[in-house]
Amino acid sequence: MKPFLAFVKKEIYHILRDRRTLLILFGMPIIQVLIFGYAVTNEFRGASIAVLDQAQDELSTDLQRHLVASGHFAIIEQVDNVSDIESAFQKGKIKMAVVIPPDFSQDFYHRKKAVVQVLSDGSDPNTASTLLNYVTNMVNQFQVRKSQAPPLPLQINIESRLVYNPELKSVYMFVPGVTALILMLVSAMMTALTLAKEKELGTMELLLVSPLHPFLIIVGKVTPYVFLALINAIFILALGVFVFGVPIKGSLLLLLGLCLLFILTALALGILISTKTDTQQAAMLTSLMMLMMPTMLLSGFIFPVESMPRLLQWISTIIPAKYFIILLKDVMLKGSGIELILWEVMVLGIMTLFFLVVSLKNFKIRLA
């Protein structure tokens, strides 16, 4: 036990004395949460649009007022002809343009059918489709309000309610995603780096000729990171709850247990990477390519797994973060208990065991 404690103590000195480590450990989580919470969002407030109002009558003015009243749009330019729209798009001043034709109210009141043209910037498809959705909804509302026709005697109304995230807040998505990303970073990358560092400096040899069992060397190196990662997880969740108002409906203890499980998965991956690389640089690049990118792109954090091509969907099934994000969302937003999430917990557990066994095997082979 005593050699082990001496080891952990030494590891803590390393962490506290390395600026880069400290920055990644404590700076990254704050920056990530704030970036994803505030900057990266699918909601739009005051998107810049231009209007080409060829009708210039009461109804067209009313429609413009209706669009602005929602808060989603800000009309920054009234243009006189179509070519001005083109140039506004090219200068990047506007995200969308609305064209109201000359005989707008005529068509609406008398022919019962009016047309409004909406142009949006397809070079940014996500924004374009979100804005189009907004505009469609609002024009529909406008039309219902303006048509004095009595409601149809028989009609089916859709009354929708979005359960678990009624306001469609994107931060509900990002907090679980960022948690997964940070835990991956802290546990896997930092572990791979710290083990590679010992190899690079030649101190690993020294440890291996000491009476410390190789297994103990690994455990001693990763133990401080388990605690640091757990602290980070608590910190991110607290930011999510207190700053962004993300609920935790399920058991807090279960949530932390799941974090610990995922930390172990990530540590096992980090150890595996370190057995395959000899320098810190290689370990860093491998972690970024093999762990960070898939965690960002294929876990369902940013792009929904369901909308990926079949091949990427298959690949996503071996990304541990995918299961962790599902677990976090289930427990935080839906309040699921352990009995409802057994499958994902099992998958993560089996992955962890697999990575551990493979990396210990690798470690032994290197010794021989």
Add this chain to the structure above:
Amino acid sequence: MQTLITTHNLTKRFGDFTAVDAISFEVGKGEIFGFLGANGAGKTTAMRMLTGLSHPTSGEASVAGFDVYRQPEMIKRHIGYMSQKFSLYEDLTILENLRFFGGVYGLSRRQIKEKSAALVEQLGLEEVAKKLTGSLPLGWKQKLAFSLALFHDPQIVFLDEPTGGVDPITRRQFWEMIYAAADRGVTVFVTTHYMDEAEYCDRISIMVDGKIAALDSPAGIKTKLGVQSMNDAFYQLARGAQRSE
């Protein structure tokens, strides 16, 4: 004389490459045993087998009375090791390094404290004991690393090219430390590239292509080969080598 290292036909193969080819030798207590050879001759592999870092393919070896196959853990308790790469933690202070390695070898808190104090005084490091090791000049680091390898009173100390990159004066001082350790009965197993250092050893073995080409006292080897200097002796033996790096 008590023998502390015994090998008999010790062999290590990697695939169909025989890195170490049936070497046999004995090293006695308190002896300074030099292990010479060109790069790729198999010195490091042989040393790794004796320190429990690598399993032999065949042959027998015992270190400090323990078998390399069955009791590698016991061997590790009784040997010290210092490698050609600087082997201390530069972001730890001298005292923290001592405490760490003392702890790893299971010394008690009191032992660590007493030994640290003695070591710091002996090396004249009082002023810098609480400074980060990385700030020390290379020569001091090497001396400190050597002292650290002896910190837990091992019976044998393995030195892998310990004086690489060190100035001649520090090298001289380093060898004085080696002599002092040998006088206390510590067996020293040292690999080196420097032929003048080979002269300091009690006995040396010269490895060529994984085999031991010569094994005797420096004077004995020179006489046998009819050459004036260790340099010539080494050159004559290593010239026939088939493999290099």
